Amino acid sequence: MEISDRKRTGTPWNRVREALWIALVFAWALSSACATARPPGLPAELVPHPPAKAVTADGDDLQLAYYYFLLASLHESDGEFRQAKEFLAKALGHDPDSAYLHGKMAVIMKALKDHDGALKYAKRAVDLDPSIDNRMLLAEIYSSARNDEAAIGEYKKILDQDPDQTRTRLILATTYVRMKQYDLALEQLDRLIEEDPEMPIAHYYRGRLKLELGKYEEAEKAYQETLKLNSTMEPALFDLGTLYQIRKNYRDAALVYERLLRLYPMNVMVRERLVHIYYKLGRDKDAEKQMEDIRKMSKPGDPVRQTLGLIYLQHGKLEESIAELEMIVNAWPEDDKSRYYLGTAYEEKGNSEKALENFQAVKEGSEYYSNARIHIAYILETNDKHDEAIEILERALEIDKGKAELYAMLASVLETKKEYARALEVLDQGLKENPRNAELVFRRGIIFDKMEEKDKCIEQMRLVLEINPEHADALNYIGYTYAEQGIRLDEAMDLIQKALKVKPDSGYIIDSLGWVYYQKGMYDEALTYLEKAASLVPNDPTINEHLGDAYYKKGMFQKSLERYEKALSHSHPKSDKVKEKIEEVKKFVK
Secondary structure (H helix, E strand, C coil), X not given: XXXXXXXXXXXXXXXXXXXXXXXXHHHHHHHCHHHCCCCCCCCHHHCCCCCCCCCCHHHHHHHHHHHHHHHHHHHHHCCCHHHHHHHHHHHHHHCCCCHHHXXXXXXXXXXXXXXXXXXXXXXXXXXXXXXXXXXXXXXXXXXXXXXXXHHHHHHHHHHHHCXXXXXXXHHHXXXXXXXXXXXXXXXXXXXXXXXCCCCXXXXXXXXXXXXXXXXXXXXHHHHHHHHHHCCCCHHHHHXXXXXXXXXXXXXXXXXXXXXXXXXXXXXXXXXXXXXHHHHHCCCHHHHHHHHXXXXXXCCCCCCHHHHHHHHHHHCCCHHHHHHHHHHHHHHCCCCHHHHHHHHHHHHHHCCHHHHHHHHHCCCCXXXXXXXXXXXXXXXXXXXXXXXXXXXXXXXXXXHCCCCHHHHHHHHHHHHHCCCHHHHHHHHHHHHHHCCCCHHHHHHHHHHHHHCCCHHHHHHHHHHHHHHCCCCHHHHHXXXXXXXXXXXXXXXXXXXXXXXXXXXXXXXXXXXXXXXXXXXXXXXXXXXXXHHHHHHHCCCCHHHHHHHHHHHHHCCXXXXXXXXXXXXXXXXXXXXXXXXXXXXXXXXXXX
């Protein structure tokens, strides 16, 4: 048994009773063969026998209670909580008013994950002896049962009893953070820092809170203060590196993570982060060195190598990614995450057969199941197996009808088959499950556009912007639709420029802006943007046609002809119109 040094405020009888417990158990331990820790399967002859009948009934009950308590403690030390519970129940039968026994029973019930039972005994312990230890136990049980309000009530009572309970105040602060009551959390942390300015953990939690609130300068200051007080505090270094990453200050992030690795060289997560940062900084050799170190720290097929496979995949090193992930799924065939990303690597490599094999191996019930089905459907669709793709997606929706991406993909396949009415029905079903999903509304707009219902298309795109005012594709869609029609060109330009702020490197949005300039008769400006768009998306037929039109207006007929021919070679959807333009421009080509 542990003897707490915390202040106690229970009744005198409970304090005397606990003292008697400690004294009697120690006395028993000195005189009994069961005093040493019992290994599992203790021989019967070494199990302590009940005490001889005492002179008084009370004395007999107390000694029996101590006897059963000792047996319970032996089982608890071996992790045999059910047997411990049985003996504690017997002990309580002989001493039902023992706060200490009720507290011990609460601990056992908590270990058995019986929160209701744990609460029952912890509350009784507090009723019998409202000490700090018992209140803390009750608060911890409330907290583990996610009843944060009740836990906070107990923490406050403890602090009323003893305002200097530093650990309790810190736990109270973190509970407020979990409940997103940040002002109350800061009050507790500020009080801790005021009472003890050199408490690193208080500064650290203050930094975490400020990071959560997006107050990065204050967070950095708190982390730096933490590290002044404890320069090797691993979580503070890790979070400071995270802060620099969030702010895209990759050089400082690298310095912090490098410092962290010098202190804790086995921290694989830090090595993973350094790989990404080194690639951002163009330090490819350093990134590869970290990946080699991760490889050395693990064996082929080890789950830690999954991360290595994902890093390779993220940075386009498909052969290396496949090699690592293949070893994992060979060793751990049920690892759906590795299966899913192995399928992704094969898909990106262009090996559809192996991609399908791995996506199909992802089991129903896995968090990767729906996304794997989407990939399967996409591969089938690109191979003109539309009906099979539809069947796969409809089956997936029976299992996960709340997944918006499944509805979007199914609508896309139906759109390819020009089954527009059915695609709209699917999207409507998806929006019942996901009423404010911008992507589903966006797809409705696209289908109305395909149906030549431009007004309904614009209406849907404006609904998208109500949900997400910075939806670049919806901004561009409205702007480009106006540009195509040659109407509201100033508004079109404003919308497209907003889209470019969100996606500055999108060739399609740059093409839209060029096309607005073209429609306004500003051909020099149009040419600038259309040439840039064609450099970013060189094989798009519409962009090539637009550029051909701009060259034609500028009298650059040979270049115009080349662009029209390129548009035609890449399956322009309106090939007859492009052929007419080719015949027209040929008149001016020598």
